[in-house]
Amino acid sequence: MAPRVLISDKLSPAAIQIFRDRGVEADFQPDLGKDKEKLAAVIGDYDGLAIRSATKVTPKILANAHRLKVIGRAGIGVDNVDIPAATAKGVIVMNTPFGNSITTAEHAIALMFAVAREIPAADVSTQAGKWEKNRFMGVEITSKTLGIIGCGNIGSIVAERAIGLKMRVIAFDPFLSPERAQDLGVEKVELDELFARADFITLHTPLTEKTRNVIDRQALFRMKKGVRIVNCARGGLVDEVALREALDAGHVAGAGFDVFVTEPAIENPLFGHPAVVCTPHLGAATSEAQENVALQVAEQMSDYLLRGAVSNAVNSPSITAEEAPRLRPFVALAEKLGSFAGQLTDSGVTAVRIEYEGLVAGMNTRALTSAAVTGLLKPLLADINMVSAPVIARERGIAIEEVLREDADTYDSVVRLTVTTDGLTRHVAGTVYADGKPRIIDIKGIEIEAAFGPSMLYVTNEDKPGYVGALGATLGAAGVNIATFNLGRAAEGGDAIAIVQIDGDIPDAVVAQVQALEHVKHARALRF
Structure with a gap:
């Protein structure tokens, strides 16, 4: 029986035809996604x-999706899909991460011009018959300095266009x-230097805890007076209230925003200011982009349903059906090792070396490497997935090296991850026990055995008497409950490591208290 796909949002006729030409039964109901109850009632009849x-894929809908194998999102964002619920059901979630790149980059350039020359306000004035030629005194783009925050796929396209416009381009990433x-x-610069030098600033980074309000009140008033700011990336990267204050004060000369903290943006602090240009999240709204992502998602879903090929999945690497059961725990290990290193890395990554020893060396290490790089980069790049991770790493000049060894000394299989940054090299290794759960077995050459938990505290310290008691007392006084406690040291009295699994999240204030303890060199909260 041919697989059935429900198309619950508007998709181009060419994409629908791709499904049918490939032998997939496509049921096109473009308004169904707006009705959660009706969608939940029929979703059990479909494979894709x-x-x-417009369609919101909630746990309730997934609970009825007894046959569903794949969800395909025509676009980059998957905020409208409950990824954990889909993963728990074994449903692959795919997106099309690169189909909107040129369109979004061009919109950022368009907003920059609109803000520089006050085009929307001038249009309204002229069509009202006022002819206020002296009122709209703009600025040139040529020879100005453009600061790009986030120079990945879209940011690099903006950079190329801006250089073509004879701008000087600096980037923080x-x-x-x-x-x-x-x-x-x-020119690669630090964020403070970008704020100080840029005449225009454009943001092209995902919204994560590290990037939320990356432009706050303090940052705004560190910028050059007369700066103009463009955001076509994500609402929440800029403190909108603080930006309005800076605009009212005349410190910021203008802003162009396509995205907002709350969308649809019926009300917003930026609305009504004469130097602000706003559009309703139009970054991907061109006929070319909409067609590209529709065709891509139809091809990807067809390949998966008919051949088992997985591409651009946000919750699964490229793994064949035969190798999946054996490989799955090592995928989890690789991603967690990468995440461990990524959460401790604050400077630019230049190289990643992944060594596979023992039985794991004979597995699909390409999928494992993708998982490790995904974990490594995800703290700053929320939209990254196990398929796009190697491409994004190459775009950013990160060298990835795989080393395979058939023999392992102590364990049947070992995965070793070495991350090189601008200033240091970080090393961590792990294995999978017979219970299928990944463990850390080595950090910076120090042997330690620790299982991963949702919330962990990582501490490096000097091996001195009284430290363990002080750490336990500090956590206990703060009401933080310890689930597991693992220690390792290089030598008596030398460098030591503690990995503490915590029940619930550990507050930043408590991490600061641990950092302040005698003999502690570094303390960091980790989440997996």
């Missing part, structure tokens, strides 16, 4: 669900290598 942004920056023709 193709959506845009922890994962942008010097070599990649040179290839693009941009």
Whole structure:
């Protein structure tokens, strides 16, 4: 029987035809996604669900999805899909991460021009018959300095366009290598320097806990007076209330926003200011982009349903059905080792070396490497997935090396991850026990045995008497309950490591208290 796909949002006729030409039964109901009850009632009859942004795939809908194998999102964002619930059901969630890149980059350039020359306000004035030629005194783009926050796929396209407009381009991106920056023709700088030098600032980074309000009140008033700010990335990267204050004060000369903290944006602090240009999240709204992502999602879903091929999945690497049961725990190990290193890395990554020893060396290490790189980069790049991770790493000039060894000394299989940054090299290794659960077995050459938990505290310290008691007392006084406690040291009295699994999240204030303890060198909260 041919697989059935429900298309619950508007998709181009060409995409629907791709399903049918490939032998997939496509049921096109473009308004169904707006009705959660009706969608929940019929979803059990389908193997695939193709959506845009109108359909919300909730746990309730997934609970009825008895046959569902894949959800395909025509676009990059998957905020309208409950990823954990889909994963628990074994449903692959795919997106099309690169189909909107040029369109979004062009919209950022368009907003920059609109803000620089006050085009929307001038249009309204002129069509009202006022002819206020002297009122709209703009600024040139040529020879101005453009600061790009986030120089990945979209940011690099903006950089190329801006250089073509004879702008000087500087970029802040922890994962942008010097070599990649040179290839693009941009100057890599720290964030404070970007704020101080840029005449225009454009944001092209995901919204994560590290990037939320990356432009706050303090940052705004560190910027050059007369700066103009463009955001076509995500609402929440800029403190909108603080930006309105800076606009009212005349410190910021203008802003162009396509995204907002709350959408649809019926009300917003930026609305009504004469120097602000706003659009209703139009970054991907061109006929070319909409067609591209629709065709891509139809091809990807067809490949998976008919051949088992997985591409651009946000919750699964490229793994065949035969190798999945054996490989799955090592995928979890690789991603967690990468996440461990990524959460401790604050500077640009230049190289990643992954060593596979023992039985794991004979497995699909490409999928494992993708998982490790995904974990490594995800703290700053929320939209990254196990398929796109190697591509994004190459775009950012990160060298990835795999080393395979058939023999392992102590364990049947060992995965070793070495991350090189601008300033240091970080090393961590792990294995999978017979129970299928991944463990850390080595950090920086110090042997330690620790299982991963949702919330962990990582501490490096000097091996001195009284430290363990002080750490336990500090956590206990703060009401933090310890689930597991693992220690390792290089030598008596030398460098030591503690990995503490915590019940619930550990507050930042408590981490600071641990950091302040005698003999502690570094303390960091980790989440997996």
